[in-house]
Amino acid sequence: MKKDYFTQLTRAxxxxxxxxxxREVLAEYRDILDAAPRDGESxxxxxxxxxxxxxxxxxxxxxxxxxxxxxxxxxxxxxPAAAPLPGGWRLWGFFQQFLYRFPVELMLLSxxxxxxxxxxxxxxxxxEGPLPRGVTPLLALQxxxxxxxxxxxxxxxxxxxxxxxxxxxxxxxxxxxxxILLWMGFLLSLTGxxxxxxxxxxxxxxxxxxxxxxxxxxxxxAALSVLWDMRLDGSPADSLPYCALLTVLGLAGxxxxxx
Amino acid sequence: xxxxxxxxxxxxxxxxxxxxxxxxxxxxLHDGFPDTQESAVYALLRGLCRDGFTEQYQGAVxxxxxxxxxxxxxxxxxxxxxxxxxxxSLKATLEALGVK
Numbered sequence: 001m002k003k004d005y006f007t008q009l010t011r012a013x014x015x016x017x018x019x020x021x022x023r024e025v026l027a028e029y030r031d032i033l034d035a036a037p038r039d040g041e042s043x044x045x046x047x048x049x050x051x052x053x054x055x056x057x058x059x060x061x062x063x064x065x066x067x068x069x070x071x072x073x074x075x076x077x078x079x080p081a082a083a084p085l086p087g088g089w090r091l092w093g094f095f096q097q098f099l100y101r102f103p104v105e106l107m108l109l110s111x112x113x114x115x116x117x118x119x120x121x122x123x124x125x126x127x128e129g130p131l132p133r134g135v136t137p138l139l140a141l142q143x144x145x146x147x148x149x150x151x152x153x154x155x156x157x158x159x160x161x162x163x164x165x166x167x168x169x170x171x172x173x174x175x176x177x178x179x180i181l182l183w184m185g186f187l188l189s190l191t192g193x194x195x196x197x198x199x200x201x202x203x204x205x206x207x208x209x210x211x212x213x214x215x216x217x218x219x220x221x222a223a224l225s226v227l228w229d230m231r232l233d234g235s236p237a238d239s240l241p242y243c244a245l246l247t248v249l250g251l252a253g254x255x256x257x258x259x
Numbered sequence: 260x261x262x263x264x265x266x267x268x269x270x271x272x273x274x275x276x277x278x279x280x281x282x283x284x285x286x287x288l289h290d291g292f293p294d295t296q297e298s299a300v301y302a303l304l305r306g307l308c309r310d311g312f313t314e315q316y317q318g319a320v321x322x323x324x325x326x327x328x329x330x331x332x333x334x335x336x337x338x339x340x341x342x343x344x345x346x347x348s349l350k351a352t353l354e355a356l357g358v359k
Contacts, residue, residue, distance in 0.1 A: 025305070028281055028327060032297070035282040046289065046297050053298035057305055 005043045006033060008050035014201045016051075016058040018066075019123060025057055066200075069119050073196055076112030077214050080105065080221045081189030084182040092221075105218040109246060112214045113253040116196070120204040120257075131258070132203045138191055139254070142212040145188045146247065149219045152177055153243055156226050178224060185220035189213055208257035215250025222246060260349045266295065266303050268346055271331065271339035274313060278330040304329065312338045 009029060013022040038046065047053055079095060082088040095104070122128075192213020198206040226239045269288055273279060279287075284304060285297045292300075307313045312335035318328040331339065 028301070031326065032282050032285065032301070036286075048296045048298045053296075053301075056298055056302035 005040060005047075005050060006030070009053065011201055012051045012054040013057075016054045016063055018062055019204075021057075025054070029053075066119075069115055070196070070200075072115050073112050073119075073210065074193060076108040076115075077189050077192050077196075077210070077217060080108065081186045081217045083221070084179070084186050103242065105222050105246060106242070106249075109214055109218040109250060109253075113211055113249070116199075116207045116210055117253065117256060120199050120207045122204070122259075128203075128205070131205060132198075135195075135206060135209055138195060138209045139212055141191065142188055142209065142216050145184055145216045146212075146219055148184060149181060149216065149223045150243075150247075152181060153223050153226060153240065156223075157240055178227060181220050181224055185217050189217050192217070205258055208254050211254040211257045212250065215246065215254065218246045218250065219243060260345050262295075263303065264342060264345065266292065266300060267307060268339070268342040270300070270304055270307060271312065271335055271342065274329060274331045275336070275339055278318070278328045280318075280326050280328055284329060307335065307338075311335075 006029070010026055013026050013029075016022075017025060032047075033043070048056075080092060083092050192210045195206045195209035195213065199210065222239065222243050226243075266288065269291065270284060273284060273287055281301075281304070285300050288300045289295065289297050304313070308315060308329070311332060313329050314332055315327050315329055317325045
């Protein structure tokens with residue numbers, strides 16, 4: 001019972017408080033819980049619910065700052081990834097309309113990476129423990145998603161007749177390529193969002209999964225732009241350097257995120 | 260004088276008598292104010308520390324693990340005096356109104 005209470009308290013503290021303050025508060029609460037053994041019901045009666053207890057200690061200004069950072073990071077990931085959902089394309093199109101001269105995927109990737117690298121930077125010296133279990137498999141999953149996106153880009157780029165002709169020539173498969181990319185991007189972005197929450201609650205190195213998910217989402221949207229490019233004077237190969245830039249930036253950000 | 264001020268006065272009063280271990284502080288106040296949860300008292304204690312009225316230090320207990328102790332700072336002593344004055348004023352007002 002005490003263990004359950006402390007587990008809930010830990011999660012609440014890590015969400016509501018800055019990391020250093022959460023550590024201090026949890027250490028003190030551990031002393032309080034150890035000083036006088038109590039059952040679960042007595043704990044809740046004397047200390048209140050775990051979330052309420054941590055809310056009392058939290059500072060609204062700092063908490064709102066975290067919520068704002070979280071909203072920015074989540075928006076950078078979900079804005080493009082939500083395209084397959086009802087209204088998702090309209091939202092993406094609306095957003096692109098105002099920024100049509102700018103590389104939107106690159107902007108979102110840079111913003112998300114920048115905020116996550118700054119927010120989850122290492123604040124104390126010393127060696128961190130082993131990488132949390134689950135980070136490596138999820139990174140592998142995101143890399144697989146990026147490989148799919150790059151495969152589509154490569155196929156579109158090497159076709160001599162251009163992407164629209166390629167799609168028409170392979171109508172059966174091509175009709176599903178866009179859907180596959182969209183849904184893959186959406187589902188993998190959910191793991192990125194989950195990893196962002198874990199970066200706050202558990203280990204900051206979960207941000208690496210978020211970074212790679214962000215990269216994969218940006219790449220998917222860039223790949224779709226290539227597939228649906230109606231320009232007669234352009235070539236899909238023109239977009240490859242841009243996609244390569246997204247990939248390199250994202251992989252670099254992921255590498256830094258693991259440190 | 261709000262209940263929050265009253266609790267802060269009590270915390271500072273206890274600390275003015277000597278440094279205290281965190282849990283002991285909570286227990287004393289919870290015994291005096293049983294309807295107030297220990298987490299609320301802890302939040303006030305933490306607030307006092309954050310505002311510089313108290314400070315923490317790691318103290319050792321013989322034969323046991325190191326514990327976190329609280330002590331009053333000079334700013335805390337001034338705050339204590341201010342709250343005590345407010346309490347005495349409130350008490351005088353209540354007595355003048357016949358509240359005993």
